[in-house]
Amino acid sequence: MPGPSLVWFRDDLRLADNPALRAAIHRGEPIIGLYVLDEESRGIRPLGGAAKWWLHHSLASLGERISERGSILVLRRGPAAAVVRDIAAATGAGAVFWNRRYGGAEREVDTEIKTVLRHDGLEVDSFAASLLFEPWTVQTGAGTPYSVFTPFWRACQSMPAPRAPLPEPREVPGPSTPPASDDFDAWQLLPTEPDWAEGLRDTWEPGEPAARARLRAFLEDDLGAYDRARDEPAAGVTSGLSPRLRWGELSPHQVWHETVAHRGSGAHAASAQRFLSELGWREFAAYTLFSAPDLATKNWRSEFDAFPWPRLNRSHLTAWQRGRTGVPLVDAGMRELWHTGVMHNRVRMVVGSFLVKNLLIDWRHGEQWFWDTLVDADAASNPFNWQWVAGSGADAAPYFRIFNPELQAKKFDPHGEYVKRWAPEYSAGEDPQPIVDLGETRRAALDAYDAVKRSR
Structure with missing residues (x-):
């Protein structure tokens, strides 16, 4: 009609x-x-x-x-x-x-x-439009969803290459009599009392033009170092594209094809391949959500329903949220999150592990805090990654992998540049005591995970 x-x-x-x-x-x-x-x-x-x-x-x-x-x-x-x-x-x-x-x-x-x-x-x-591969097109030989990333991504790469991006239209013809629109300001999407978004304004320029400019800058300036330095939070070689993809200011097809065009050879090619696998991880999160729509509230691995979470220690949760745990790398990460709306991926794993495995706080509390404070909070990636850290999700980290934040800082922030930027009191000689003992809480976490194993 x-x-x-x-x-x-x-x-x-x-x-x-x-x-x-x-x-x-x-x-x-x-x-x-x-x-x-x-x-x-x-x-x-x-x-x-x-x-x-x-x-x-x-x-x-x-x-x-x-x-x-x-x-x-x-x-x-x-x-x-x-x-x-x-x-x-x-x-x-x-x-x-x-x-x-x-x-x-x-x-x-x-x-x-x-x-x-x-x-x-x-x-x-x-x-x-928002995924490279439709979830129902990627299945195991038995016709079931993949539960491990590597074979999933291998299957994706064996399929026809992602389609080429569509060009931007020069004209979008409009109606002669447009319908009324809501008063945008009445939606009250921006914080006012208080206005806590100063850091977001200092960090980001949302919108499609800025997204495309960021992609070009990353590919031209940082892609070559991505494979070597992506885990170093002070290095600044992450793409900064996660909110762009979450809101669809860029499509994964654009990112894929422009990365391939910049791939080159040697170390540059290895970096490009590593970066494309991060797109694959995003795909795997959405793929898992498709088959497990309650991912944000229910353990993907049902045996983790037996995990003996202790009574919630709200003071510990608040200290974690505010970056006041006494653990430098954890506090730096949580303050980066509050100021910028994002956190370096390596540090996300550390702060997640600390909440779940040192504070023994249910991963769902962390997922909810990230949902409220991340500009790239995504219905698939956010709970998927929290369950990965907790050990309850698809392709999850082994239960015995407990990230030691002190060792992680020595390895990935050896000069303390990241901590100095976001938690400068530690570099100024202050030495707040951690709210928990890392060794004791590690042992308690392992005991709790062993209880889950015994309940199977």
């Missing part, structure tokens, strides 16, 4: 390599962009504070870019099934396009909307 095309943006806040937008342009009718802030549909997890900050600025950037090309980004708040149907009816839309999501609640919402809109006579289609 004729009528404008509705493009429902979600975790794909970009114009380039956006298959849903490309389908709408090919259809040839006016285009209306739509973003729905859905905190009401059953099972949809509300965003954390740092993620809301990023979303505000990324949406503002996307709205400006769509407007420059002739169309509009409509903002609405409410349950997505009702909002999308209402907008489609009010505008006389003939088609609705979106890019797929892979969480269980999100898939249920999308299936409901697709069914209802098709019943209403609209053309509806969804597209692969």
Whole structure:
């Protein structure tokens, strides 16, 4: 049927390599962009504070870019099934396009909307945009999901190469009478009382143009050292792309193909291969979420339901959250997180291990804190990585792997540069006592994990 095309943006806040937008342009009718802030549909997890900050600025950037090309980004708040149907009816839309999501609640919402809109006579289609490989296309020889990363990634690499990115449209033709949009400021995505986002503003510029500039800078300046220095938190050779991918300001296809183009040979090629495997780890997290939609709340390995968590020590949890544990590398990491909304990956493993295996605090408390404070908080990667550290997840770290934060600091921050930047009191001669004894708590953790083994 004729009528404008509705493009429902979600975790794909970009114009380039956006298959849903490309389908709408090919259809040839006016285009209306739509973003729905859905905190009401059953099972949809509300965003954390740092993620809301990023979303505000990324949406503002996307709205400006769509407007420059002739169309509009409509903002609405409410349950997505009702909002999308209402907008489609009010505008006389003939088609609705979106890019797929892979969480269980999100898939249920999308299936409901697709069914209802098709019943209403609209053309509806969804597209692969946020993953290199659709989860259902990668299976073991027995037809089951992979539970270990290496064979999963090997299977992915044996498949046809990821498709080439789609070009950015020069024009996005808009409707003659656009629908009303919510008052953006009324969404209150930015913190005000207090305004704790100064560090985020100092660190980031959300939006597609900045994301593409960051990718180019990383490939040109840092990729060559990635394999050698990626574990050194003071080295500054991480890509900085995790929030860009989480919000879809870049697609993994763009990152993949531009990295391959910069791959070169020798050490540079090894660094590129290592970096591409990090994209693979992101894929594996989403792949696991697809088959285990309760990943943020339930142990992937059911035997860990028997883990004897002690009663929550709230003072220990608060000390960890605030970076006041008396352990330099842990405190530096937690303060970096609070200031910038991210944390170096090596340090994430250390602070996660310290919470779960030295403080014996359930990994779900850490996952929730990261969900609220990370700008790249992702429904797949965040719980997946926490379960990896805890030992309860897919391809998890062995239960006996307890990261010693002192040894990790000596190995990866030997000159104390990272700790000096984020927890300078330790470099100034202050020596706060750790809130727990690392050796004693390590032994207690191993005893608890042995209890899980005996319960099988």
